[in-house]
Amino acid sequence: MDIDCRAIAQSLKLNLMQQSLVLEEDMGIVPSLVSVSVNRTGDSSAYVRSKRKLAEELGVQFRDMDLKGATAAELESQLRDLSSDPSVHGIMIESPLPGGFDFQKFADMIPAAKDVDGLSTESQGLIAVNREFMRPATAYAIIKILEHLNVPGGSSVTIINRSKLIGRPLAMMLLNRDYTPTVCHSKTIDLQRIARSSGILVTGVGKAGFITSDYVTENTVLIDASINFRNGKITGDADYENLRDHIMAITPVPGGVGAITPVMIYTNLIASLMERSRISH
Amino acid sequence: MDIDCRAIAQSLKLNLMQQSLVLEEDMGIVPSLVSVSVNRTGDSSAYVRSKRKLAEELGVQFRDMDLKGATAAELESQLRDLSSDPSVHGIMIESPLPGGFDFQKFADMIPAAKDVDGLSTESQGLIAVNREFMRPATAYAIIKILEHLNVPGGSSVTIINRSKLIGRPLAMMLLNRDYTPTVCHSKTIDLQRIARSSGILVTGVGKAGFITSDYVTENTVLIDASINFRNGKITGDADYENLRDHIMAITPVPGGVGAITPVMIYTNLIASLMERSRISH
Numbered sequence: 001m002d003i004d005c006r007a008i009a010q011s012l013k014l015n016l017m018q019q020s021l022v023l024e025e026d027m028g029i030v031p032s033l034v035s036v037s038v039n040r041t042g043d044s045s046a047y048v049r050s051k052r053k054l055a056e057e058l059g060v061q062f063r064d065m066d067l068k069g070a071t072a073a074e075l076e077s078q079l080r081d082l083s084s085d086p087s088v089h090g091i092m093i094e095s096p097l098p099g100g101f102d103f104q105k106f107a108d109m110i111p112a113a114k115d116v117d118g119l120s121t122e123s124q125g126l127i128a129v130n131r132e133f134m135r136p137a138t139a140y141a142i143i144k145i146l147e148h149l150n151v152p153g154g155s156s157v158t159i160i161n162r163s164k165l166i167g168r169p170l171a172m173m174l175l176n177r178d179y180t181p182t183v184c185h186s187k188t189i190d191l192q193r194i195a196r197s198s199g200i201l202v203t204g205v206g207k208a209g210f211i212t213s214d215y216v217t218e219n220t221v222l223i224d225a226s227i228n229f230r231n232g233k234i235t236g237d238a239d240y241e242n243l244r245d246h247i248m249a250i251t252p253v254p255g256g257v258g259a260i261t262p263v264m265i266y267t268n269l270i271a272s273l274m275e276r277s278r279i280s281h
Numbered sequence: 282m283d284i285d286c287r288a289i290a291q292s293l294k295l296n297l298m299q300q301s302l303v304l305e306e307d308m309g310i311v312p313s314l315v316s317v318s319v320n321r322t323g324d325s326s327a328y329v330r331s332k333r334k335l336a337e338e339l340g341v342q343f344r345d346m347d348l349k350g351a352t353a354a355e356l357e358s359q360l361r362d363l364s365s366d367p368s369v370h371g372i373m374i375e376s377p378l379p380g381g382f383d384f385q386k387f388a389d390m391i392p393a394a395k396d397v398d399g400l401s402t403e404s405q406g407l408i409a410v411n412r413e414f415m416r417p418a419t420a421y422a423i424i425k426i427l428e429h430l431n432v433p434g435g436s437s438v439t440i441i442n443r444s445k446l447i448g449r450p451l452a453m454m455l456l457n458r459d460y461t462p463t464v465c466h467s468k469t470i471d472l473q474r475i476a477r478s479s480g481i482l483v484t485g486v487g488k489a490g491f492i493t494s495d496y497v498t499e500n501t502v503l504i505d506a507s508i509n510f511r512n513g514k515i516t517g518d519a520d521y522e523n524l525r526d527h528i529m530a531i532t533p534v535p536g537g538v539g540a541i542t543p544v545m546i547y548t549n550l551i552a553s554l555m556e557r558s559r560i561s562h
Binding site for chain 1: 459
């Protein structure tokens with residue numbers, strides 16, 4: 001069975017459109033987001049375009065700022081300006097930055113209230129101490145899928161990914177919701193056995209065809225968070241055609257986790273503005 | 282087999298004594314630590330006394346500050362003074378604080394460089410993004426035991442505890458060292474099966490006799506991080522007498538994790554001072 005991630009995304013978007021209207025009509029706030037990149041390449045341009053399109057649907061003002069040939073000092077100075085500019089509500093730094101740029105250092109210049117990617121040390125710390133504020137979009141999208149499926153608290157969830165975008169914050173977010181996380185990676189011993197022993201398997205390996213029948217059982221719910229390109233086609237980690245009829249449920253790629261992920265950036269943005277306006281009223 | 286945690290603690294202490302001497306002789310720095318409590322009770326007094334005794338052994342200046350009847354504002358003001366006082370190198374807040382005091386809020390007033398308990402949002406965030414600086418002492422003690430046992434990277438480690446003192450930071454610290462963590466808790470479904478499936482089992486449940494033979498196999502290495510009182514005796518979570526000869530290895534209580542934990546506070550303190558003095562030289 002395919003998990004209908006487009007339907008989840010659609011329902012989240014409708015909700016955001018309503019909140020965005022409330023912000024504008026009741027409070028006169030038009031949410032605004034700035035995407036900052038340095039020497040952007042083709043792939044990330046496509047991603048930025050899709051985020052811009054979504055912003056327009058949601059009534060969010062989107063500014064695309066590509067700093068061509070910027071030095072680290074120039075990026076720093078730009079981030080400082082955006083951080084202190086009250087008309088900017090959210091800031092994202094697009095990956096990759098040029099070689100030698102320390103991504104985390106720049107992410108940490110964004111104040112928590114504007115860190116819509118949830119990648120700063122403070123945002124990750126707030127997740128770890130169960131005071132979630134901004135959440136990394138992919139991890140958050142996976143949580144929305146689990147909620148949609150009504151996965152009961154206490155259930156085991158195995159993640160094959162230990163990045164700051166997925167595995168690490170997702171493990172803490174799962175604990176915050178009473179799930180039981182296991183975090184696996186390239187060094188994990190006995191990975192197939194561990195993957196099979198858990199009802200929910202999240203994969204973010206980045207290798208097309210990596211997840212074969214050796215990693216699943218007929219009871220597996222497979223959430224495929226990878227976006228790989230193979231033979232000119234977009235595909236996840238799962239050997240989708242061979243698995244889909246032999247496991248409990250699967251998210252397709254495209255049209256799976258990736259359909260929800262960009263929506264979660266705007267959920268971060270709009271929820272934090274709603275929160276702020278509630279406090280000031 | 283008992284894991285000889287007192288020997289691990291002893292070797293760590295010898296190392297700290299040497300570093301402490303270097304700091305004093307070469308740099309004229311005597312490490313200093315302040316323990317702050319409000320309306321301290323008997324149990325935590327005993328813990329503070331043992332920390333003071335260890336400080337004396339290690340050449341650390343220890344100040345015990347119990348604020349009797351202090352309000353939240355008074356505690357805040359005291360923490361602000363200690364944070365800006367250059368003669369204070371480390372600050373610990375003793376639990377429990379009076380009802381209504383938000384422990385995390387006070388922990389977050391301690392700057393990262395002085396947060397020797399590793400409980401601030403920033404310290405926990407630094408662990409989560411693999412830039413460990415200050416580590417919660419119990420989690421760090423468990424890492425030292427794994428290193429002592431030469432547990433290979435990739436191995437599975439199951440933790441029954443999801444607190445900010447043990448389970449959460451330990452999971453991230455395990456990932457930072459290539460282990461494969463699973464974090465369980467009171468809501469976990471099928472806990473005994475999960476516990477048995479992992480070579481290393483860490484328990485911090487706080488219930489004497491909780492870990493019975495149902496949770497282990499003959500290959501289990503059991504790290505018991507609890508300190509419980511039963512019938513006037515100190516005991517961990519494990520049914521120690523019945524388990525010790527039927528599993529691979531076990532940490533006794535007392536004389537196990539708890540023998541190493543206080544040493545890790547001073548490891549945080551002295552390592553950060555060594556780091557700082559290296560930078561300034």
